[in-house]
Amino acid sequence: MNYETQLTGDSMVIIDEDDSRRRRKRLLMIGGGVAILLVLGATWIAMRGEKAGGPTAPTAQVPVVTVVRPGQSMVARTVSATGSLAARIDMPVGVVGEGGMVTRVLVQPGDWVRAGQTLAVIERSVQTEQGRSLAAQVEVQRANAKLAQAQLDRAKALSGRGFISAADIDQRTATRDQADAQLRVAQAQLAEQQARTGRLDIRAPAAGLVLTRTVEPGQIVQATGGVLFRMAKDGEMEMQAQVAEGDLATLRNGNSATITPIGSSRSFAGRVWQVSPVVDPQTRQGIARIAVPYNAAIRPGGFASALITSGSGNAPLLPESAVQSDPKGSYVYIVNAKGQVERRDVTVGQVSDAGVAVTGGIDGTESIVTSAAAFLTPGQKVKPELMKAP
Template sequence: MIAIIAGGYILWNPPWTLDSHAALPPPPPPPVPVQVAAVTPRDVPLYLGGLGTVQAFNTVTVKSQVDGQLQKVAFTEGQPVKTGDLLAQIDPRPFQAALDQATAKKAQDEAQLANAKRDLQRFEDLAKQGYAAQQQDDTQRALVAQLQAQILGDEAAIANAQTQLDYTTITSPIDGRTGIRLVDQGNIVHAADANGLVVVTQLAPISVIFTLPEDQLAQVRKAMAAGTVAIAAVSSDGKTQIAAGTLALVDNQIDQTTGTIRLKGTFPNGDGALWPGEFVTIRLLADTARNVTTVPARALQRGPDGYYVYVVAANGTVDIRKLKVGQIADGVAVIDDGVTAGEQIVTSGQYRLQPGVHIEAKSADAPS
């Protein structure tokens, strides 16, 4: 019975049929959808990058130059002010009294001088007629000169008293923004006080102090010799420009402890995008590379031996190509070696790829 069943199975499934099924190759995997872009030549700005700190263009600690009671605080904390705007008022009455006293002393001396001049004229007339001694005439002449000198001293005292009175009206020395009030109204302030009344900072324009490695100094100096050097403050991820400015100066010595050189940039800062004390990344435009090979930065992959990209072959597969990469900025990578203009490279979907895999290529700007 078993033999009959086995014979029927063999007749129903002959051995050559089983061998033909086993010999069929597995179906190929579907192509991997990716986005591609062409390697293109273009002009690329070459940047030098460094970290910097924003500093106010001018900072003034406003202090009282005379002693007295702070009668009035005329500013609001954090408000913008112009040069000459009233910030505070100190009790002017003692200083006005001193000015009035000096003015009165001058008037008194002027009256004495006028009388002394009349007496001198009389003595001169009598001396000519022989009725007065020459010594008396000389003494009167000396008195007139003494009173004239005294009036000059009175004028100096008046000028000093006027200056002290003017100091009671405290105004902003610069255009800027006030900080936190350091003294409240009603307090007695002194010229010797260390803290002052308020700090005014100039925010427009504004400065940034940043550093670069010392080996980049030659590039910076070459750029400065060619004209105005543009700089930009960018966000921490390097993608968003915060403000644009120009390089103002390079420090006159290299910091030997860090091997860096300090530079100072100036930004108009009309929109207040930069703030004193803020840390920013600075990009300095050192040069423009002409007709260099570039790829989109998103095409770059990083391996143990450096950067590489997937290059599309003529048969629709991909291969790995190691690269020598120069600058990467603004989403564009400059390629010193590894690919040539016109080649197609993968810009999206690399995680599913390996050498020899077939792809379904779409342009990087085509809808997915």
């Protein structure tokens, strides 16, 4: 055994080293046991808390989402198309007479004109003189006819007294008739010349809007010289919509349409007035001609899109926020009976202020997520909150 002597104050203390080491070891073991008991106790308390749902159990946050059961609503069936704008009745205007040098052009593109209004004037000095000559011939023939009638009247008066034979009366009657015929010929020739002169004026064939002008003063024009003006009759416009073969079969004359010119934020109401009876064998498309009232924003030759209403039917109607899209197409999220999110692919129809018509994928009885859908994932647990259908 080992002993150690220590001097404390005026006394001496003898310490057994082995006994001291045993006491320290025993204290360490006791401390370790207490620590183990504390850990076990904490674990037991935590487990009880989880089983009891107490405040010590961690709780997962379940998001609340708004859902709608849209049912079925009456929605319009529509056909989308693109095409060119044009005059509904395009009227080319050219030279109808002999032609010549243009002296005046009286209208500009964009002007409204009435039927028969003069658009341009061709020089007519020669024709004017010819007309004067023929007018003089008419006066000569009128004088001859008047003289022949007077001679016939005097001959008839003398015939009653026996001074003129019946043969002379017949001769004078024939002379009078010949003079009348020559007068009528002269009058017809004058009228013809006046008509020819009048055709030197290039006139509007009907009331409408001048679209283009390709003639200037001093230009020589001929009857075969081409189009000098182009007009839209009554200013009416149309869109020549290119429609797929399958959609063309659903259109009828009178279907309403909404036309939006490219580059414009404005839309215009129109109506289908002609559906093409043929389909292009290359593009498999036909033309639906949509009449549109005149507006300065509708310019012939421009491009536009059209939404044609081809009928109506029942379909679920959803708010736009409920419909999502990705490279696979359009889809919605529905909440199933277990409160979990499911993806459902859908076919989208017409989009209007009332909402988005869904023509396939759902029947309207599902609980469809209307908001926060972009932050959800399939299989996620949610708490649905029902709202009224739009």
